Amino acid sequence: MFRNFKTVERIVFGRGCFNQLDEILAQQRTGKTSPVVFLVDDAFENKPLKDRVPVHAQDLLIWVNVDDEPKTRYVDQLTAQVSDAMRSAGLENPCGVIGIGGGSTMDLAKAVSLMLTNPGSSADYQGWDLIKNPAVYHAAVPTLSGTGAEVSRTTVLTGPEKKLGINSDYTVFDQVVLDPELIAGAPADQRFFTGMDCYIHCVESLTGTYLNAFSQSYGEKALSLCRNVFLDNHPDSDDQLMMASFFGGMSIAYSQVGVCHALSYGLSFVLGLHHGIGNSIAFDYLEEFYPEGVMEFRKMMQKQGIDLPRGVVSDATEAQIDKMVDVALILEPLWENALGKDWSKIMTRERIRNLYQRM
């Protein structure tokens, strides 16, 4: 059985295409009062982008804070905020939820659009295919590239028990607006670490056991675009990084991430590290699993003048490290992809603990 892969239905790509967002949303504003909800990374609260968001009178613009990665609690709170606003206006739901920001903001938009039509807490849906009802129309405008959140069928959330995505065909965006101009202003570190999310998940997918030609074609091209951006400083780096992220996300259709992502989830859950930086920290210690990838990653760091945080686990308690191991071990498909069906014989609790202790 092969996955019948759900794609993003509409994609617009081009420098300046953000200007088309209003026109695109007009097709969703079918009723007399059809409010759109914009969830925008609060990093833009004082940036020129603020005035370019096509907010109409009845719309709701919510500045979201992603200093921490998205938590189920925050998703539930945002969903309630939107529901309350709609109720006050005598409406059931908005006609669209638009996420403008990086992977975390896009994941919040996905999660809120799902939770507006599915009862209970977002924590109830962390897992695979637990969502019952289609989401509200939702669109993404990435302002950082690398996570692949713009095309993936997951919204990664940190819940009370675990860091795990809401994986569902309904999670997939209806529309993405890929405007390379929007990623030009990101801080160099953030741009690099987010870009490395793409690089690393392609290395994991291409060396994994799940691969087929579909995922390989996307993954190989994504890697080569990452090289153009981070080794060669290609003049079209913004455009190419945006495509690398898109291709990297598509490559996951028939593959999986691996050891690095599993370990990174533990780092994020316990230490609150952002996914991109958590990946980079973990990857640097995974030479035994990804020798060529790790070597090239270090070259990219050097070329881009990036310093990796060291010793992030040194102050962690035994209990914290145990929890990291627990969180990493939940992610069975990742381990199986990386190490094959007998992965649990290879990757013992002790070995994971040793890896964490070096970070």
Add this chain to the structure above:
Amino acid sequence: MFRNFKTVERIVFGRGCFNQLDEILAQQRTGKTSPVVFLVDDAFENKPLKDRVPVHAQDLLIWVNVDDEPKTRYVDQLTAQVSDAMRSAGLENPCGVIGIGGGSTMDLAKAVSLMLTNPGSSADYQGWDLIKNPAVYHAAVPTLSGTGAEVSRTTVLTGPEKKLGINSDYTVFDQVVLDPELIAGAPADQRFFTGMDCYIHCVESLTGTYLNAFSQSYGEKALSLCRNVFLDNHPDSDDQLMMASFFGGMSIAYSQVGVCHALSYGLSFVLGLHHGIGNSIAFDYLEEFYPEGVMEFRKMMQKQGIDLPRGVVSDATEAQIDKMVDVALILEPLWENALGKDWSKIMTRERIRNLYQRM
């Protein structure tokens, strides 16, 4: 303004995934009597694939003949045949139209699914965005790879006046089933010429003036997959050729084909040559426009032991050549992509005529 590109919503890729077609269609068979119409290339009438088509009692299997490229007349006839069968069963429309075959068969499925919901003749809709109503659900199962018909927003038809596609977002398939096992049995010549459709349109797109990073990323990877298949005889050639075709089709989102496709349309219209072979014949005379591409194309021909038909235009009358020139000149976006805004100063009737006369 950038095109808001409509994608195929569901893609399944994998060796043997054709076996999942019945399950996929089950989700469309919602009513008590929801017949599916299968349009299948009659080349399979005596092949084992015949017994694997998941035909239910109420369904309609129509063997289609694509010795000639799809004509608007044939589309209208097939549409009437389906409509009559539905009317006899007391139904309005089938719940799906499934094309199983190469580019021509896929184009017939697209066209019939559109014409079941749009009045008049398919010839009325040859052009850009003339279709008014959404098509019946339609899916493709390619058994030849290279045309990109599985992802494109056109169905190329030969009408009374011209060879021109029905270009519309509604033309795009709802589902594609990409099973590399199905393309294994094609005759070597047909496989090669269809594959060259992909190779050539990527060369045209990558050297054209319309290109952006989206189309470039897809086009470059499609070319490199074509090289694996036709220069290196890669062991996974079927899988890679299928992906090359898919990527080649996607690369057209923000680009266009060029000189070769324009000339090939004229050859097809007047001499009835199939698109793939028409492209190859024309391309071999286009060194001045695509020097590297033509050189590599010749290497691929040599490596695959393919002989190109020569002198196909030698018996054509003056009037026929005039008509070829007319048909080619209609395709303004292709010329503009290849030669820039001032293309008509560069590509005169006389120059096109001279090119045809050499073929």
